Amino acid sequence: MIRSVMVMNTQGKPRLAKFYDFQTVEKQQELIRSVFGVLCSRAENVSNFLDAASIFGPDSSLVYKHYATLYFVLVFDSSENELAMLDLIQVFVETLDKCFKNVCELDIVFNYSKIHTILDEMIFGGQVLETSSTELVKAVEEISRLESASNSITLVPKSVSGWRNR
């Protein structure tokens, strides 16, 4: 089971944080901080695994991948395969790339809710449900369409009617 997904930049600023067991905000902050503390001390060209037991308790592993200015981090327990998790990060990044056309940190900064939509389609309650980026993109696009449809229908008449009733 996946315990947590994090994306943070090389300065340690979190860009996405998702915990699949409940954590208080203070605890979340602490976890993100300690993960970054270990990540930033690691050289390039070393393995992508970290001993996470000291941060997340026993039976937890961590893989991360470094893309440009961002770290993508997955924390999981022994029922996941380490290499498969690395692949999953790859899938996630590919999907982001397809959704945003050459994704960069700014896309992730400004698309908070879309990023979450993508992630939720991929990982559901800590379990991997979708590993094909094409399928992911399809689902996410459909959801976005629905969202904007429901917005555009409501927004205009609402404010207009509000105006009229005055």
Add this chain to the structure above:
Amino acid sequence: MASTTSSIMDTLFQRTLEDLIKGLRLQLIGESAFISKALDEIRREIKSTDPHTKSNALQKLSYLSSLHHFDMSWAAFHVVEVMSSSRFSHKKIGYHAASLSFSDSTPVLLLITNQLRKDLTNPNNEFEVSLALECLSRIATTDLCRDLTPEIFTLLSSTKIFVRKKAIALVLRVFEKYPDAVKVCFKRLVENLDSTDPHIVSAVVGVFCELTSNDPKSYLPLAPEFYRILVDSKNNWVLIKMLKIFTKLVLLEPRLAKRVVEPVCEHMRRTGAKSLMFECVRTVVSSLSEYEQAVKLAVVKIRELLLDDDPNLRYLGLNALSIVAPKHLWAVLENKEVVIKWLSDEDPNIKRESLRLVMAMVSENNVVEICRVLVNYALKSDPEFCNEILGSILSTCSRNLYEIVNDFDWYVSLLGEMSRILHCQQGDEIENQLIDISMRVRDVRPELVRVGRDLLIDPALLSNHFLYRILSAAAWVSGEYVEFSRNPFELIEALLQPRTNLLPPSIRAIYIQSAFKVLIFCLHSYLLQRESTASSYPDTSALSELASKREMPEGSDLATFKAHSHSEQDEVFNPRVSNQSSEELSVGNGGGRTISHGQTSTPVTSENSFTYEAVVNQLNLIELALGPLTGSHDVEILERVRNLLCFIELIKGEILESLVQNEENLNSAEMKSSKIIKLMSDAFSEELGPVSVSAQERVPIPEGLALKENLNDLDMICGDIQLPSSISFSLVSTHYEEGVGASLPDLQSKEELEPPSEATSLLAEHRKRHGLYYLTSEKNDIVANDYPPANDPKLQDNQNNDTEDLVKLTEQLLVSKKRPNQAKPRPVVVKLDGDVVPVSAKRPGPKDDSLSGAVQEVLLGSDTKTSTSRSNPSDKSSSKRKGKEKLIIDPSSELNENLGDAEKLDRENPSSRRSKHRTHGKERRHKSPGKIREEREENGQKEKKKSSHRHARHKTRQRADVPLNVVSETPVIPDFLL
């Protein structure tokens, strides 16, 4: 009107999330000020009646909570409001906020049941259903699960894959929170395993993988289904999960292993995906390690991983290798070069993993070489890894009472060498081992004293606070076993050197106490030497006269002392003949002398340096060095300094006088001071043995002692006084108390008050008390017998016994036949019953008993009684494991007692001396009754458990004709099963 206006203003001019983010990036007033302003806005907006404004505010709040860590639990009710909006975009924001911020204790959870039910059953919009499912997967409580089970059950067979896969994944949480849902949903969950849609299969397999990892036993009956998927599936994700499941199941059912091993190997050979290949390897090495062919194949694959350029694969390869190491060490040895090569990898993970493997390779034959290599690596490494290396050397070598160490002289000097490594922070462990070895291994003491001396005389070491603990051990060893010292005077100087004021008080006190011991030894030897000069040993007297004529420079420093000792050594003495193996030599050379001194003071070296001048110098030196400390504020230091100074006071007068007297007429035996010295030296030469962990339990409780009385008041008083040092320095201080500390202060204080003639009786009294209070008589025997007292006349008789030497020699030969690599026999390591603390191997039972019970119910029919046996698998295995451990570790366990003893005797015989092994046997016999009883009790328990398990199995067998295929013990079934 006003409120409408403000609401419209809010709607028109509200900042969206994007505005917020932009503002946050461009703000000039500081991030926290900006955010608190934004939060104020949100607080206002979220109360708006306009759903759009409200949801927008909630979205901003979620963002701030998720990425800037602001609490949003205050907005829980607004979250519920937004969730119930009829617009998808609002609903989505609401559900996201709920899954972000709700916990089991959120009160508004009670309000959302109906909303969730409505959304779950929405027939038109599968995305709304999916939102509700997603949220539930994070926040579902027992109540929610109970109330919504019917809806989830319906969704499990939904025609929409998009929804069904999420419903399946949600089942995991539902089962965990509300096990009764199993009765409803389990069958349909299993049916989904047969689905043709890969998404569905993947989701179900994922759920079963999680379920199995918590409680494998319950899902054993599903093995046929799993097997089919393992063979047929082409999806790597599914296969990986399947392998995870079988890794657990195979351990419970060996016949399943036989079936599974072939397909697993097939996947391993065929697959191009490294992740699947690695998972196959891991399955084989952790669960199928009995299958030679499979393991061989896995090791080939591991080697490929080890040689890969990708550090991830190298790391995982090492990882797999360390799983395989305990059962198939050959696999590690085959890859030895690669493993050692990665010790210097730049990746800390890889270094650490290969270090673990290197330590797994250590055996008694190669421990010396491996430690040499590792210490070299440690010297080159960064501080962190250096300490990891040192730590693992220490723990490996000390395992099972230094099982793999044959040459303790080497090991002790290695410890000394390790302490000098710049980054060494293993002070505590090295200290413990030095002292432990000194008490357990008699033969190594001379070397230990030498190592201790080297550490003590180096003033540079006193500035490294990581070394203090080691130094204290060195000081203690030098004091306790001063008779092996080449130059005791040098030791006193080292112990009192000015830089010792850098030490913490507790350790300084040990230094002073050790100096005391050394001084007593010097004085005692001095007196003995004078006695012997007085009596008729022409050669020794000549020697000592020669030595006594030598001029000793006043206030000589260390260098001259060293030079002195060296020159003396060259001239007259055999270097440290005290080593037991070369005893014949010492017997031949100085037989007469050894007789007069008893065994402990054999070293010839020291004898001649005990000149009058030297002794007086030392007395002066001590007075000079310790004088200022009489004002110390630390009670430990103060007491020891006072003891020592008073003692010097007491004897100094007479020692000085004795110069005036003619040596020949000297009747030192009658001198008051010589009596005191003798007494003290007797007190100090009482040997300290290792104390069994369980020793305390064997002390009978004296009558009238109320142990159960509430001591909380005492805690309150003493709580703040307790010194940390008393804990951190446990080993030495306990021995102090048991051996010397307790006896010494009161002995001495009384000595000062009372005439010395009474001291002997005091000592006797003390010994009586010692026996009474610290250890039972039984235990006392052990200590006393293990180490014959220093002046035991029997031993001296043995010294000249040639036949015994011959026997010893032949025994040595025998040993060398057994262990060809070994240059000298392994010295005896004293072992005590209590040393081996049985590792509490109790595994926590399955987390969700009720869940596994429910699952078994469903799988095995509607018999509720199965629940009695459901926790069996883990119980059984843990008790089995414990039993096994007992057999290996506990020497007094019934079955193995004779065997173990015989083995031990065999091993110890050659090097063990005199009655040592006999006492071992006795010790064990003494102690066994209690243990045996315990053992029986445990066996009884085991029996009980076993029988209940058998019972359960029986039940299973009965049910074998039920349509569901059940794995059972009968040999017929599995064939049609798989």
